[in-house]
Amino acid sequence: MRIIETALILRKEIARLRTDGKRVAFIPTMGNLHDGHLALVKEARAQADIVVVSVFVNPLQFPREDDLQRYPRTLQADCEKLSKAQVDLVYAPAVSDVYPHGLAHQTQVVVPPLVSQCDEPHQRTRLRGIATVMCKLFNLVQPDIVFFGTNDHPRFLTIRRLIRDLNYDIALAAIPTVREKTGLALSSCNTLLNKEEKEAAPHLYQVMQTLADMIRERPSAIAESLDNARDDLNRAGFRDISLEICDADDLEAVRVNSEKAVILASAWLGNIRLIDCLHVNMPNPAGSETASPSQ
Incomplete structure (x- = not known):
């Protein structure tokens, strides 16, 4: 398994894989991985030649700064789990690599808001941040198929619309929510x-x-x-x-x-x-x- 920290190296590696005609699966995450993430990896492994996982805590999707600071960072443990799951590439960039010009000057992607929860201010901020980072990651990884869990339905619909409206040639796969024995969704x-x-x-x-x-x-x-x-x-x-x-x-x-x-x-x-x-x-x-x- 190769761990890549910069967009430049990731682009070169993806280009090499594309030359070889490999089918690429992509799983975007924010780290602190659990069995739900590993279920996505298992399914991706079955459907593609190459599995790429990103580990990036995206500041744009946190409406509150304290939530961003409190989010668990466990990159070493995450990479150990991904290596055992036979992931090929891990993209684990710094914020400065994903947003080199700073957050204040970053072009952001606004998917027309869905109704219900998506009309709430914190949801609009969160989904705008998700849409923006997904565009960046899709452009870098150029996957054939991308995998998401279904516990966050507004996120899933936002990404589905993003792929459709921006003409990404990417298949979107939904994997059922993995739960603890108590019923609590893994998060x-x-x-x-x-x-x-x-x-x-x-x-x-x-x-x-x-x-x-x-x-x-x-x-x-x-x-x-x-x-x-x-x-x-x-x-x-x-x-x-x-x-x-x-x-x-x-x-x-x-x-x-x-x-x-x-x-x-x-x-x-x-x-x-x-x-x-x-x-x-x-x-x-x-x-x-x-x-x-x-x-």
Whole structure:
């Protein structure tokens, strides 16, 4: 496995691989890797000749400076995991390599905001930062296929639209969320939860499962069920709760003809903002139930 720290060397290495006609898979990460990331690597390894992983804590997608400073940096441990997973290239640049002219003068990419959570100011900042760094990374790596988990649905839809609208010739692969036995979605920030918060955190997924059951049984009672779910999370110690049920394809309000809904959840627990989602097959117009919710 080769670790590359500069865009110049990465470009040269990618050009060499392209000359050899290799199929390149790419997994962008911010490090502090867990089994969810390794599941992406495993799938990428099965679908491509070369697997490239970036490890870069992107400052543009952090609305709050203290969140950026608190984010875990574990590059050595990450590289050990990636080497065991047979990754070919790791791009681990400094901020100055990705943004050589500084953040204040960086051209930024704005994907038209999706509704619901994406209309919140912190989400617009986060998704703009994600779109910007993805454009840079796509231009450098030039992958044939890119892999993402599905726990952050607004991010996934943003990247899907980015690839479509900017004519990137890149396939987008979605891998189901990997969860702990408690149901908590694996996240790089979970290591920052204290013991009490770690015990409370799975309640977010439990509330989402309850909402999923409601959608299939009483789709007309969405508003009431959301209010009850927010109250439940408040009692469990969560704050600044954002909980929505939307059409999974565009994050608009669920419609009569919506085939799939998505429950979008984000909330602060201590100093960590947890993000999760759950896809649910909608009942058909006759009211019969479809399959159970996916990951």
